[in-house]
Amino acid sequence: MQQKPFRFLPTALPGIEAMQADSRLVFGRHMHLQFGLGVIERGAQKSASGRGIVESGPGDTITVNPGEVHDGMPLDERGRAWRMLYLEPALVAPLAAEVHPGPHGSAFEFHAPTMRDARLAAQVLALFDAATHRPNHSAAALHVEECLLRVLGGLLRPKGHQQSAASIARARTMMDDDPTAPWSLAQLADAASLSRYQLVRQFAQTTGLTPHAYLLQRRLQLARHLMGAGTPLADVAAASGFADQSHLTRLFTRSFGITPGAYVRTRG
Structure with a gap:
């Protein structure tokens, strides 16, 4: 085998x-x-x-x-x-x-x-x-x-004294607390008290990802959690904020090297 x-x-x-x-x-x-x-x-x-x-x-x-x-x-x-x-x-x-x-x-x-x-x-x-x-x-x-x-x-x-800026932390926390929400750049920038341009630039400098890419990663982590908890694959995509199962499968495979179905089987 x-x-x-x-x-x-x-x-x-x-x-x-x-x-x-x-x-x-x-x-x-x-x-x-x-x-x-x-x-x-x-x-x-x-x-x-x-x-x-x-x-x-x-x-x-x-x-x-x-x-x-x-x-x-x-x-x-x-x-x-x-x-x-x-x-x-x-x-x-x-x-x-x-x-x-x-x-x-x-x-x-x-x-x-x-x-x-x-x-x-x-x-x-x-x-x-x-x-x-x-x-x-x-x-x-x-x-x-x-x-x-x-x-x-x-x-x-x-950790060293150099921490993420408080403004970026506020935008990040919003996405952490509700990764399935349809956040707009304007909403996140407003929470951070920054312009949209400043937010994108400073967020990437702090986290290594743009706000959009970060939100997708948080949704992938939520999807992993749901799969590990036994949520049916057919329900995971919608419950974790993805448009459809193919979107989840494509991003999950790109990030973790295996499909959601294969991931579930490894845990069986």
Whole structure:
């Protein structure tokens, strides 16, 4: 039987999503709402994000921060294999506060997109195994928390003082709170107290996406959530703000490398 290119595994702790992947697919610019943390096991890839263009090979640890726009492509026709964990910010925030006590609130981030550190990679893989091996065991959650604290201690850093402008944050929050709404550029610019031109320019500088592209990404994230919750595919497009199922399928495949139907099957 041919191995599935993407496989999602049950985990021992709420707020953690685990994925194994082996693929030659190219991923367009997209984002996740979670912290992403993984290890390249075979092959190599190149990715670009707000933290620069990097290449990662076997044994490298890779990370992505919530809302960070990034892409990904293999360096050759053999593709690459990797294991990835996606951590909900609500899970990470209290642990980060224990790792880095101080007046940081929930403002933490992974400080580097890729790292070549054998000890760190071993810790990340140990966390993956703890989260996915016998997830229903009575002591599994305890083991996962221990591994997670160890990994976060080596990766998380308090964010720098340079934050997104408050005006851009207001427009962004409007779309975050209701991604299915038919927002107009005028509405978003008015909320940000900027001209439409200023909004488009400053929004792209801050997030790496135009307001329209950002809204589509938020709708894709909503669609993923609905699919993971068991919503019938026929209903997902309308419920997440897309014009029709073909529009959702086209954008979903461009961003995540698989169709919505294939995504649902990987979680089955």
